[in-house]
Amino acid sequence: MSSSSTLSRPLSALAQHVATGLRQTPKALSSMYFYDDAGSRLFQQIMALPEYYPTRAEFAIFEQHGAAIAEALRPAVNGPFALVELGAGDGSKTKVLLREFLRTDADFTYAPVDISAGAMSGLVNGLQQEMPGLQVAPVVSDYATALSQLGSRPGSKGVLFLGSNIGNFAPADRLSFLRQLAAPLAPADRLLIGFDLQKDPRRIRAAYDDSQGVTAAFNLNLLTRLNRELHADFDLANWQHFTDYSPLSGAVRSFLVSTRAQQVRIPALDETFQFAAWEVIHTENSFKFTLPQIEELAAQAGLRVVDTFTDADTDFADVVMAAHE
Structure with a gap:
C-alpha cells in the first residue's frame, strides 16, 4: 500500500487514536477500545470471576439500599x-432501581445512554419484556x-454513572468530566456515581x-481488534498482560508488554512501529x-455529597451528589 493512497482516505477514530498513542512515549491506547463484540463478551466473563468483586459489591448495594437510593434520586417536588x-x-443493576420507581408509581422516564446501538437495542427490548x-x-x-444535551431536558433529572467507570479517568480528566456532569444540573437534580474503594492491595490486584x-x-483482545480493523500484524505470542496496583496513588495500571524486540506494521496507517524487548503499551487506569477523597473530588467539581451507600464489606460506594443551592 502506498503512502499517498493511505493518506488520501480519512482515518477512522480508532486509527487516529492508535496513530497518536503508539507514536508517543510511553506508548498508550485507551481502554474505551476494549469493547468490541469479543471484548464485551470477555468482560461479561470477568464480572462473574471469583476475584472480580466490584460488580457483586455494587449489585449488593442496590439490592440492600434500592429503596433509599431511589428516594435520594427522586425530586423533592x-x-x-x-x-x-x-x-x-x-x-442489570439499574433494573433494581427501575423496579423500585415503578413500585412507587413514580412519574419518570428512563433514558439510557450508550455508544453501541446493538447494546442499546438489546437493553430496550429486554426492558419492554420485563417492565x-x-x-x-x-x-x-x-x-x-x-452531556451537552442534559441541560435541555425538561424537568428534574437523576444522572447515573455506575460500575466504577469514574476510576478509568486520570485525575485531571476525572475532575474535568465531573465538572461537565455538574454544569447542567439544577440544585434539585441528583447525580449517582459508583466508586471502587481502597482495600487490601492483593485483592485489588487479583481482580485485574x-x-x-x-x-x-480481555487486554490482549485489543491487539486482535487492531489486527482485524486496521490490518495490523501484532503476533499475540509476543505479548503478555501485566497489571500493577499502587496503594499510594490508588491506581491499578494495566499494560501490554512486548516480550521481545519486534516491529509491527499497521497498513491502515502506512506505518511500522518499533517495540523494544519489555516495552509496554499502557491500556487502562x-x-x-x-x-474523604470522594468528598474532596465532589467539592472541586462544584458538587456536594448528599448520601453515601456502601456494601457490607465497604468494598464499594454509590455516592449521591447534587449541585450547590
Whole structure:
C-alpha cells in the first residue's frame, strides 16, 4: 500500500487514536477500545470471576439500599423526571432501581445512554419484556454529546454513572468530566456515581489479573481488534498482560508488554512501529478511592455529597451528589 493512497482516505477514530498513542512515549491506547463484540463478551466473563468483586459489591448495594437510593434520586417536588444513565450496558443493576420507581408509581422516564446501538437495542427490548409499563427514551451517543444535551431536558433529572467507570479517568480528566456532569444540573437534580474503594492491595490486584487468565485475554483482545480493523500484524505470542496496583496513588495500571524486540506494521496507517524487548503499551487506569477523597473530588467539581451507600464489606460506594443551592 502506498503512502499517498493511505493518506488520501480519512482515518477512522480508532486509527487516529492508535496513530497518536503508539507514536508517543510511553506508548498508550485507551481502554474505551476494549469493547468490541469479543471484548464485551470477555468482560461479561470477568464480572462473574471469583476475584472480580466490584460488580457483586455494587449489585449488593442496590439490592440492600434500592429503596433509599431511589428516594435520594427522586425530586423533592412531585412531577415528571428523567433517570439518565451514562454507559447503560445491560442495565442489570439499574433494573433494581427501575423496579423500585415503578413500585412507587413514580412519574419518570428512563433514558439510557450508550455508544453501541446493538447494546442499546438489546437493553430496550429486554426492558419492554420485563417492565412493559416503563417509559424508555434511549440515546445512542457518546458521553460528550449526551452531556451537552442534559441541560435541555425538561424537568428534574437523576444522572447515573455506575460500575466504577469514574476510576478509568486520570485525575485531571476525572475532575474535568465531573465538572461537565455538574454544569447542567439544577440544585434539585441528583447525580449517582459508583466508586471502587481502597482495600487490601492483593485483592485489588487479583481482580485485574485473575487466575483463569480472562482479564489477560480481555487486554490482549485489543491487539486482535487492531489486527482485524486496521490490518495490523501484532503476533499475540509476543505479548503478555501485566497489571500493577499502587496503594499510594490508588491506581491499578494495566499494560501490554512486548516480550521481545519486534516491529509491527499497521497498513491502515502506512506505518511500522518499533517495540523494544519489555516495552509496554499502557491500556487502562482503574483508580480506587477513599471516602474523604470522594468528598474532596465532589467539592472541586462544584458538587456536594448528599448520601453515601456502601456494601457490607465497604468494598464499594454509590455516592449521591447534587449541585450547590
